[in-house]
Amino acid sequence: MTHPKSIEVNCTTGEVVERELTAAEMEQRVIDAAAYAIEKAEQEAEATAKANAKASGDAKLLALGLTAEEIAAR
Amino acid sequence: MELIETITVGSGGVASVTFSAIPATYTDLRLVTSLRGTGTGTDTRIDFNGLTTNQSQIMSRGNGVAASSVTEANFYGIQVTSSQTANTFSNGELYIPNYAGANNKSFSQTDVQETNANGAWMYLSALLWSSTAAITSIKFAPGAGNFAQFSSLSLYGIKST
Numbered sequence: 001m002t003h004p005k006s007i008e009v010n011c012t013t014g015e016v017v018e019r020e021l022t023a024a025e026m027e028q029r030v031i032d033a034a035a036y037a038i039e040k041a042e043q044e045a046e047a048t049a050k051a052n053a054k055a056s057g058d059a060k061l062l063a064l065g066l067t068a069e070e071i072a073a074r
Numbered sequence: 075m076e077l078i079e080t081i082t083v084g085s086g087g088v089a090s091v092t093f094s095a096i097p098a099t100y101t102d103l104r105l106v107t108s109l110r111g112t113g114t115g116t117d118t119r120i121d122f123n124g125l126t127t128n129q130s131q132i133m134s135r136g137n138g139v140a141a142s143s144v145t146e147a148n149f150y151g152i153q154v155t156s157s158q159t160a161n162t163f164s165n166g167e168l169y170i171p172n173y174a175g176a177n178n179k180s181f182s183q184t185d186v187q188e189t190n191a192n193g194a195w196m197y198l199s200a201l202l203w204s205s206t207a208a209i210t211s212i213k214f215a216p217g218a219g220n221f222a223q224f225s226s227l228s229l230y231g232i233k234s235t
Contacts, residue, residue, distance in 0.1 A: 004089035004220050009079045011229065012095040016081070021089055029089060036115065036217040039148075047142060 004029075075104065080228040087112050087220035093229045094211040098174035100231030105212065107166040107185075108226045109153035113219020116187070116195050120149040120168070121213045122179075128204040131183075138192040149203075152185035152195055153216060153225070162188040163225065174208040 003020040010016075021029065061071050081091050096103070109118055119126075131146040152164045166185040173179060183199040203209075214227060 005086070006090045006092065007081055007083070007088050008092040008094055009081055010095045011078050011093050012097055014079070018084075018088070025089075032119070032215075033218040036117070036119075040115070040117075040217075043144065047140075 076100075076231045076233070078229045078231050080226060083221050083223055083225040085223050087222050087225075089220050090213055090215035091221065091227050092211060092213040093227075096173075096210050096212070096229070097231075098208055098210075099233075100174075101172070101234040102232040103168075103170040103173045103209070103212075104230040104232060105166075105168040105170075106228045106230070107151065107168075107214070108163040109151070109166065109214075110163045110222040110225050111153040111155055111216045111219050112222050113216060114155050114157055115217040115219065116152055116155055117217040118151040118153045118166075119213075119215045119217055120151055121215075122203055122205070122209050123207060123211050124213065125205070130202045130204070131199050132201075133197050133199040135195060135197045137195045149201055150197070150217070151183065151214070152187055152197055153221070154187050154189060156219070156222070158187065158189045158194070159191065164188065170209065176206050176208075178205065179203040179209060 003026055005018050005020050007016065007018045058071050062068070078096070079093060083091070126148065129147060129149050131149055132143070133146060134143050135141065151166050154162050154164050164185060164187050166183070168181060168183050170179060170181040179202070181201050183197065183201060186196040187194040212229070
């Protein structure tokens with residue numbers, strides 16, 4: 001099975017090395033991808049919770065008699 | 075401004091691109107990127123000197139549907155994903171002043187997905203690498219998946235005199 005490749009260019013010599021990732025790098029890549037997925041899911045959940053809280057707050061302000069323009073201007 | 079190196083990704087894609095042994099002979103560095111990923115993630119990880127620590131990114135971002143501000147503990151750029159318009163890429167730029175100095179490294183980023191549709195992300199960021207080490211290598215890697223063929227990255231050096 002072939003692994004994905006990486007490219008490294010030495011900016012002093014101009015030498016370009018393209019090689020397959022090592023087994024250790026492949027393991028790290030899996031760990032990094034999982035951490036990335038968790039981080040993005042947490043951000044998504046936080047953004048959703050924030051949007052829901054805003055919508056809930058706006059609805060309560062409307063019920064208190066504020067206009068939509070007054071709520072948007074806060 | 076002087077071109078130091080350009081890398082264009084070949085067929086099959088790559089998992090990462092690294093500029094290493096960056097000479098300390100310039101004042102500032104400018105990176106220009108055009109990236110497309112083979113996966114569905116929009117983010118590209120950026121690391122200095124092989125380290126993922128001491129990174130902070132304050133980002134304003136939007137995608138035509140929603141806008142937000144976030145603080146990240148990692149450096150992220152943008153790539154176009156495999157599910158977006160075919161043959162489109164991101165346009166990105168990092169400007170790193172005083173990259174070889176002995177102070178912490180503050181720098182800036184602009185990144186946009188070319189896809190002209192709702193859901194196309196754009197980032198505007200102020201970043202800080204809390205390290206007094208000179209930046210000698212810069213690595214780009216997709217958050218997940220590979221960089222697609224024809225993605226390109228160019229590193230420029232800028233001298234004040």
